[in-house]
Amino acid sequence: MDEVVLLDTWGSMFGMRAWIALEEKGVKYERKEEDLSKKSPLLLQMNPIHKKIPVLIHNGKPISESAIIVQYIDEVWNHNPPFMPSDPYERAQARFWVDYIDAKVYPTWNKMWLSEGEEHEAGKKELISIFKQLEETLGDKPFYGNEMFGFVDIALIPFYSWFYTFETYGNFEMEAECPKLVAWAKRCMQRETVSTILPNEKEVYNAVVEMKKNIET
Numbered sequence: 001m002d003e004v005v006l007l008d009t010w011g012s013m014f015g016m017r018a019w020i021a022l023e024e025k026g027v028k029y030e031r032k033e034e035d036l037s038k039k040s041p042l043l044l045q046m047n048p049i050h051k052k053i054p055v056l057i058h059n060g061k062p063i064s065e066s067a068i069i070v071q072y073i074d075e076v077w078n079h080n081p082p083f084m085p086s087d088p089y090e091r092a093q094a095r096f097w098v099d100y101i102d103a104k105v106y107p108t109w110n111k112m113w114l115s116e117g118e119e120h121e122a123g124k125k126e127l128i129s130i131f132k133q134l135e136e137t138l139g140d141k142p143f144y145g146n147e148m149f150g151f152v153d154i155a156l157i158p159f160y161s162w163f164y165t166f167e168t169y170g171n172f173e174m175e176a177e178c179p180k181l182v183a184w185a186k187r188c189m190q191r192e193t194v195s196t197i198l199p200n201e202k203e204v205y206n207a208v209v210e211m212k213k214n215i216e217t
């Protein structure tokens, strides 16, 4: 019997990836919520390098970094439908786009969120252009994994619960800028694994407002 523990935090787009992946594969697991202002000895022991969530602990052994965790889950519970395409070139492409999301989305949002004036405007434009690129990459496919809800879908969908926050801080509308991407997100939300895990967008926004107040004081 496998023992599976997920160290996670409410609202984390990275934690959500691992959580959705476990649900998609029907794995039995325990999810432990971490308070990141007071990290537990277990988190520090299991991720001594980055000290970040998510961490998946499988039979006592830790795996860190959300994209690596999702691929690990796909390889270990491989009797269920795969997240990765079978073709090596398509697999490389999926990894490329997840790497693009990781390199671009959160860092650009952070730049926009924490700045004002010209830097804020530049961050906002960049964030919109990143989502437009992701929309173009999706094309007319129902999911990034074509017919299947795959690795790129799992990596990107948690950001949907942050769209309202991005829009409010950036003063733009995702639906107007990227209608096909929003349609894709709504398609993903039809999956119970996604809709039950993604937090309410207004609650995410309120938490971000609180976080900003704490940074400023």
Ligand SMILES: N[C@@H](CCC(=O)N[C@@H](CS)C(=O)NCC(=O)O)C(=O)O
Pocket: 009, 012, 013, 014, 015, 036, 051, 052, 053, 054, 064, 065, 066, 067
């Ligand atoms: N690249 C990491 C990012 C994980 C990450 O940034 N986790 C945040 C929560 S969203 C965290 O644990 N932050 C605590 C800290 O930075 O001390 C991944 O994909 O897992």
